[in-house]
Amino acid sequence: xxxxxxxxxxxxxxxxxxxxxxxxxxxxxxxxxxxxxxxxxxxxxxxxxxxxxxxxxxxxxxxxxxxxxxxxxxxxxxxxxxxxxxxxxxxxxxxxxxxxxxxxxxxxxxxxxxxxxxxxxxxxxxxxxxxxxxxxxxxxxxxxxxxxxxxxxxxxxxxxxxxx
Numbered sequence: 598x599x600x601x602x603x604x605x606x607x608x609x610x611x612x613x614x615x616x617x618x619x620x621x622x623x624x625x626x627x628x629x630x631x632x633x634x635x636x637x638x639x640x641x642x643x644x645x646x647x648x649x650x651x652x653x654x655x656x657x658x659x660x661x662x663x664x665x666x667x668x669x670x671x672x673x674x675x676x677x678x679x680x681x682x683x684x685x686x687x688x689x690x691x692x693x694x695x696x697x698x699x700x701x702x703x704x705x706x707x708x709x710x711x712x713x714x715x716x717x718x719x720x721x722x723x724x725x726x727x728x729x730x731x732x733x734x735x736x737x738x739x740x741x742x743x744x745x746x747x748x749x750x751x752x753x754x755x756x757x758x759x760x761x
Contacts (some may be wrong), residue, residue: 605711606723610731614708614738616699619706620671622734623695626653632733632743636660644668648676663690672697678710688714706731 622628626637630653639656640648642759643665650661667675673692673703683689696707708727713720733744741756 602695604715604717604720605712606720606727607708607710608708609730610706610728610735612735612738613702613705614704616671616697616704618738619697619734622738623674627696628737631633632737634732634741634746634748640665642668665691666692667694671699689717689719691717691719708736 599743611714622632624638624640626661626756629637630683635653636650637653638648638650640646641649644667646656648655648663648665649659652658652660661678662681662684663677663679665674665676667673673694673696675692677690678693679686679690681694691712694707694709694711696705696709698705700709708731710727713723729747730746745759747757748755749758750756
């Protein structure tokens with residue numbers, strides 16, 4: 598597949614917070630679990646290191662895995678993104694860039710999830726998932742309460758439970 602055929606998803610949200618707090622929310626599993634479906638992001642957060650998006654209560658359940666490509670605290674994090682089963686299939690590994698810019702107590706949080714095949718089921722999942730995850734992050738940082746979950750795991754699969 599030609600790289601020109603790949604698709605991307607972009608999302609920008611504004612959060613009344615600091616860049617450091619937004620950064621910590623992305624990289625600290627104790628915070629991540631509050632807004633991201635009881636998951637934690639784990640890594641040593643160094644370029645070239647692996648990161649995992651794992652169930653907080655059972656770390657043997659890993660939904661997403663990747664590699665740290667860029668890291669500049671607290672302004673930019675770029676990672677590869679794939680299901681653990683697809684990590685060795687280059688065509689199924691996408692990339693996520695988080696750009697965090699603070700200006701007088703307001704953070705512009707920009708996400709670009711790219712290198713997605715246009716017929717990918719991943720594209721459908723992230724187009725639905727990222728807005729909820731980032732809105733929940735915003736709610737948590739601004740009000741100290743994350744949004745209610747939209748999905749739950751049933752028999753190992755994620756199922757939508759709100760806004761069917």
